[in-house]
Amino acid sequence: MGGKFKVLSSDQIYEIHAATLEVLEKTGILVKEPRALKLLDENGADVDYKTKRAQIPSYMLNEGIAKAPKTIRLCGRDTKNTLRVEGKRSYFGLGGSGIYMLDLDSGERRIATKRDLEEITRLADALENIDFLMGLIIPQDVNQKIWDRHSAQVKLHSTMKHSFTGALGEEGARDVLKMASLVAGGEKELEENPLFSFILCTVSPLTHDSRNTETAIELAKHKAPIIFACESICGGTAPVTLAGTLVLQNAEVLSAILIAQLVNPGTPVIYGAVSSPMDMRNGSIVLGVPEVALLGVGVSQLAQYYGIPLYSMAGITDSKIPDPQAAYEKALQQVLVGLAGGNLIHNAAGMLDKMITGSLEQMVIDNEIIGMVKRIMRGIEVNSETLATDVINKVGPAGNFLGEKHTRTHYLNEHDLSKLSDRNTREAWEKAGSKDIIQRAKETVKQKLRDHQIEPLETSIAKELEEIIRVAEKRSA
Amino acid sequence: MGSPKIFDEMTQSVEEFDIDRALKLTEIALRVGIDAIDILEKGFSRGLKQIGNKFGRGEAFLTELVAAANVMESVSERLSDEIIKSKKERELLGRVLIGTVAGDVHSIGKNILKAMLEVGGFEVFDIGVDVPTSTFVEKVRELKPEILGLSALMSTTITEQREVLEALKRAGLRDAVKVMVGGAAVTEKWSKEIEADAYAENASDAVKIAQMLVGKR
Secondary structure, three states, X not given: OOOOOOOOOHHHHHHHHHHHHHHHHHHOEEEOOHHHHHHHHHOOOEEEOOOOEEEOOHHHHHHHHHHOOOOEEEOOOOHHHOEEEOOOOOEEEEOOOEOEEEOOOOOOEEEOOHHHHHHHHHHHHHOOOOOEEOOOEOOOOOOHHHHHHHHHHHHHHHOOOOEEEOOOHHHHHHHHHHHHHHHHOOHHHHHHOOOEEEEEEOEOOOEEOHHHHHHHHHHHHOOOOEEEEEOOEEOOOEOOOHHHHHHHHHHHHXXXXXXXXXXXXXXXXXXXXXXXXXOOOOOOEOOOOHHXXXXXXXXXXXXXXXXXXXXXXXXXXXXXXXXXXXXXXXXXXXXXXXXXXXXXXXXXXXXXXXXXXXXXXXXHHHHHHHHHHHHHHHOOOOOHHHHOHHHHHHHOOOOOOOOOHXXXXXXXHHOOOOOOOOOOOHHHXXXXXXXXXXXXXXXXXXXHHHHOOOOOOOHHHHXXXXXXXXXXXXHHO | OOOHHHHHHHHHHHHOOOHHHHHHHHHHHHHOOOOHHHHHHHHHHHHHHHHHHHHHOOOOOXXXXXXXXXXXXXXXHHOHHHHHHOOOOOOOOEEEEEEEEOOOOOOHHHHHHHHHHHHOOEEEEEOOOXXXXXXXXXXXXXXXXXXXXXXXXXXXXXXXXXXXXXXXXXXXXXXXXXEEEXXXXXXXXXXXHOOXXXXXXXXXXXXXXXXXXXXXO
C-alpha cells in the first residue's frame, strides 16, 4: 500500500482545491462538443454558447466528484489479474505513446509495427511486476485512422491482463467496445468486468475538444472506464510553477469527470495526470526530471483527497537508450510515486526517449526496478513473530539463525530474490560470461517471448475481431 | 533621419518585454516622421537580436524569447499600414506561413517555433490551429511565403499534412513554396513519404533548416 510518502500538507491540498474551484468558477473551461456544453448549462454552469465557455460553480463540481465511483475493478481475461483501483493501492504498467522501437538485436531506433505490439503485449503479460498493459507504441504500419481497432485486437489476443487502450471518436469507441464484449462474453459481462479502460486527453489549457468529448460520451453511456488525462506542459500550456500545474490539471480533469457524470452518473472515471515541464533552452518537454516525480506525488495526494482513482506517471526518462541515466531517472520516479500511492502508475515500464521509443529490454529492466519498489512499499512488518524475541532467546549469544524454523518460515516473505540484478561475486559473474544488465535483459526478453504463450481466443471470436477491422478499413477509405 | 536615442529606447523596450512602452515609442517616432521600416529595423529588431543572442549563449530562455517576440508583433501590427506605404525594405530572411493542420488543436510547438523564427530573422504569419487544407492553399496564394510550416501533433492528424501537399500540387502552387513539417508524431520517414521539403525534430533545428531553405546558411 502506498500513501507513506507525501510532499503536500493537508492545508496545501486544500489550497490547491480552493484555487481549482476559483479557476472553474472565474475562468471556466472551453467545451467544444455541443451536447456536453448543453448538459453543463442544464445542470448549473454559466454557459456562453458563442464562445463555448462554461463557468462551473463549486457546488456543481462537488456533486460531480461525489458521483464518481471511489473504487473501480479492472479485469483481464484471467480473473487472477483483476485490479482493485482505489485509495492508496499502487499498480504499475506500460505507456502508450511510442512511435519508434529500439530494435532488440541491432539497437537501432526504427518505426514501431503491429508485430512489435504483439511482442510487447506478450512480454508484458509474462513479466510478474507489470500489473496492467498499454500498447507502449502505436503501430505505424496500419491505417492510422483506425489504429485503435488494430491495437485492441492485438491486446485481446496477446494478454490475460487488463489493458488501457485508445478509442478514436464515437465510431472507434463503439468498435473497440464491441471487440472487447465479444471476448468478455457479452456487453453486460464487459460492463461488469471491463477488459479495457480508455484514455482521453484534455487539451491544455482548459479545453475539452470535440472528438475526445464525443468519445467520452459514447463510453460513458456504456459505463466503460475512462481515464481523463491532462498532459500539460509547465511554462507552456500550464503555469510554470508546480502548484499552478496541479491547479490547472485539477480543473481540467475534474471538469471532464463532471461531464462524464452528467452523461451517466456512476460512470467509472479515473483521474489522469501526465504533465511535465518544458526545457526552456530548446522547447522540448523533459520527463526524467525530479519535478515529474514531485508532480506525481502531489497529484496522488490530491486524488486521495477526492477519493477518485488515479492514473499517474512514473518511470519515464529522457534517455534514448537503456543506460544509467534511464535507470536513475526511472527509479527515482517509480519509488516516490509508488510510495505516494499513485494507483495506476503508467509509463513505468518500457518507455525511453521521453515517451516516443519503446524497448523490450527496458521493459525487463523496469520490471526488476518495479519489483524492488514493490518490496519497498511493503515496508517492515512488525509483530510478535517478526520481532523474533523467542528465536533470539533460543539462539542466544554467539549462536546463528541459519537453521532455525523462524528463518525458514520468514525468509522469502521478508527478502525478495532478484532475478535480473547480478548479486554474484566477481568470479561467478565472470564465469557466467561477464554480462552486463542489458545483455541479461535481452536474454530474458528472448526467453520469455520464446516460452510465454497466451491462451488463444476461440477461432470464431478471432474471425469476428478481424471482420470488425475489415469493415472499419472499408468505412475509413 | 531619426534620433539614435529613440532607437535605443525601442531596443530597450524589447529587452524589458514592455509592450506599452514599445507602442508609446512607436507613436512618438511616427509623429516625428520616422519611417516604419526604420522603426522596426533600427529600433526594435536590435532588441530581438540581443535576446536571441542571449538565448544562444544560454543567458535567456524561451520565456524571454517569446516575450520579446510578442513586443515585436505588437509593434508590427500597429505599423502594418505604414509598412505597406514605406519605400524601404525590411531586412528579413523570408516569409514563413505556419499553422496546425485540420482536426488538430495543439499549438504550443508552433508558437515556440514562431518566436524562434522571428528571432532568426523571418517574418512569420501564424494562421492558427485546426486550419482547413483549403485555407493553407489560399494563404499561400495570398501571402506568397518562402516557407510553409505544417504542424501536427497526433498520428491521426499527420495525414492532413499530405492533404495540404496534394492540394498545393492541384492548385499549381507546390513549386512556389518550400514545405516543412513537424510535430511529435512526425518522423523523417513520413516527411519523405509525403515529399515535404524538410522535417525538423524541434524548433531550434527548424530555424536552422528554414535558414538553409532560403539559402541564407
